Amino acid sequence: MAAAGGLDWADTTVRGITDPGWRAAALAWVARAAAAAGDLDRAGQLAADAETTARSITNPYRQGQALARVAAAVAAAGGLDWADTTVRGITDPGWRAAALAWVARAAAAAGDLERALQLAADAETTARNITDLDRQAEALTQVAAAVARAGDLDRAETMARSIGEPDEQAEALTQVAAAVAQAGDLDRAETMARSITDRYEQAEALTQVAAAVAQAGDLDRAETMARSITDLDQQAEALTQVAAAVARAGDLDRAETMARSITDLDQQAEALTQVAAAVARAGDLDRAETMARSITDLDQQAEALTQVAAAVARAGDLDRAETVARSIGDPDEQAEALTQVAAVMARVGDLDRAMQLAADAETTARSITHPYQQAEALAQVAAAVAAAGDLDRAVTTIHGITNPYHQAQALARVAAVVAAAGNFDQAEATALSIRSPYQQVQALARVAAAVAAAGDLDRAETMACSIVDEHLQAEALARVAAATAATGDRDRAGRLAAAAETTARNITDPCQQAPLLALVAGAMAAADNLERARMLAAAAETTARNITDPYEQAESWPGLLQRWPPPVISTEPRPPPAVLPTLASRRRRWPALLQRWPPPAISTGPRRRRVTSTTRTGEQRRWSR
Template structure:
């Protein structure tokens, strides 16, 4: 709400509303005002708001935000002193954990305003190795003159991380940036210096992802094959297979897949290759792979893995127009929940409206055979989503209303509302009004109101306010009618009781 009012240009009211939020939660709202003021060229106001906050951590955070927004607006001369001020305030933070993260934020602000040397100095001075690693890796991809040096420093810092609380996703993202900055080969060498096997492979996954993004697919394959953890290498190598097929190197994609370490993983990767090749449009190659995977999948003992493989090749067959084959594959799935989900997946790519409707009918019938309550809900959700994606909105609504789990029912009905809003606003409103959960109905109506005509938007918001929480609807109202929300804010200040 505060962000919308600030974006509308009413900085006085936005600031007042932000300051009225409970301490400890107001900084995000104030940051929205600071960003809006800086973007509008009122740098003095942005700085004054930031400096008015007494908490050093929050003041430094707001000053850094002001520096970034001012730089983004093109005023580097004004942005640099703000970044300097953020650095000075951050030094006064006494809680070490908060200071570390604030130093990383200040380093980012300094890099944005062009003071890369000081950004590096601050990043290098962060005492926590995990935070220091992330800050240095982030700088490595923006400082072209020192990218190699910063990447090396980030990788060296990774060696200093001890304990069991490391965020593995942070390690992967850091080494992806290290690979971008220092090159794939050097990042490989740096990652292999990590002694802990699991962390080493987590870092190497980031290098593989960078290699895939750079289309260095042979290098990506070699790196993926060097992984030894059975939880790591199959999905990573599958990504390489998909990327290789997507650029038209079909023979290479198949060769990678068939050289997996066991039959199950080979089959799973061939199924992924089939789907990727189908998306490119090679019908003959897709059919050959579908045959191979279907035959191999019969020997897969894990039913969930087998179903996943069969679903992939069924989608591949349907994508190249071989619907009879796709249906035959899916009909071989025994579990009704998984069969319903697979039929829904095929329906989503069938293309032909008549076939899509028939597949949705079959998927609904399969879902009806599921006896476990939540399993039935999951199956029906997949069917509704497929029907919605295919534009079969009447059918989607009818199936959705049969879902007994209220949250899932409301969620997929909201998806139907959103799809209908593109061209059938009356239909969308009718579906929204039929959602039985009051808050979800209110949110669906508010979503429609944001793009409706002025007269209709008021009508929709009025009904939403009648059934839902007005405070939850204020953000949507602020985006459409910021001045109305300003009046609400004024009323709250004049009559707080």
């Protein structure tokens, strides 16, 4: 919302959040948007207010958390001076170390390496003053990584080695070794990785360094390093990564030889699949097919052949692509391969052949016994058939899906494909044929938006008004209004936005109404009715304030801000009701996202210790962390 120009409204709105932690985060968010929009004066004021809000929190830990997030947002927007000053006022040492490390990374990314190193030094000093040894070790791990990114590899290694907790030291050395390898000092990176005494962590470090060495072009060394790993499971994993890197570097012979040398058949199949795909992309189709067929695991072979068939089709050899696709024994993979080849045929104008291949894909899909996989395969086939121009056949295919929800999903996908092709009559009819109310109105909204964008405003309006559910009708009307405004008919856009407002105001649940009013405000703004847009934005704010539960109210603000102005309408299917039934559920996910942004560098409790039993398999060791 702020990034799109609604800074006044955003500024006013976020100040109404009662929880100071959330208010500080929201103010920082808008400050970053203001800076991106070039309004640096406003960005500075917002950042200052965010800092003041964060400092009003009396709990030291929560205050530190809020200030760290504010500083990270401002630093990412280019306000390094302000962020530098702010983080130094954080009293909680864990969060101060984290914030200093975050700002150091931002400074390094901006090219200010001298400042980055100074910030990292201060972060180290802060971290070493943490009395809880677990938190101290974790903080130093993060600081060591920041120092490595800033380019002071000696100091980063020294810091990593100074960590007394063995697991954290190993993790820090792994991160620093990877940075050293990326910087080109391969000898040092390998030495550092081999100095790790824990076999599992050493193998992890060697795997990362070997991949970096392969990307740097020293393929002999990369392979030797991978093979030096004594644990066979981890060696196989390292060889897989190196083989893929070697293939990307263009040495296909070596990549294949390396993949085949892996003794674990599952891991070998995975490596060969990756290498075969790289070979196909490089244009050696004979070799790619031979390699894929050599995979003994039938599931992996089918996956590899599907990728090869698609690459062959894109290369223009449609006969061969069809042959490869038909040879796949797994019906799920065969249906996917046939569908991909059919889509390429349709794009190049061979519609008759595309339809025949799609028909065979449908037959194959119907042989799949797993209901969900069958439905997904049939939906893909239907979309390809619709793109080729045979809507009747596509609909018939979809009607073979027995699960009503999956059938509705497939019809919505086809409606979007047909609308994107400009066949609005067929698209609308397809959308209206969907029995699921949710899927129907979502499909109609997408079709209506496409119709409006194409200039048929009467029809777009009629379609939006035909939606019975008030909540979804308001959303559709607002979206069509925005699309109509983009065509230049602002009078009609304003009328549609007004209709959307009327419908939205009939909704009594404030959790649903608030974001809808914000969406309608955006449509009004697009129609150049800025006064009404401001009134609606204020109404959205008031509605959000009427949510009585303080936490629910705090949760509503990020979602509300995201609803104005309306996002560009996509022809892609939206998440299903089970995942996204209402705007309220979408609203509830934002606080969790904000909670994780920026990524927390230091946790509030001790980390889980990795078991060191030597009897575990490599896979068990990987999952024990």
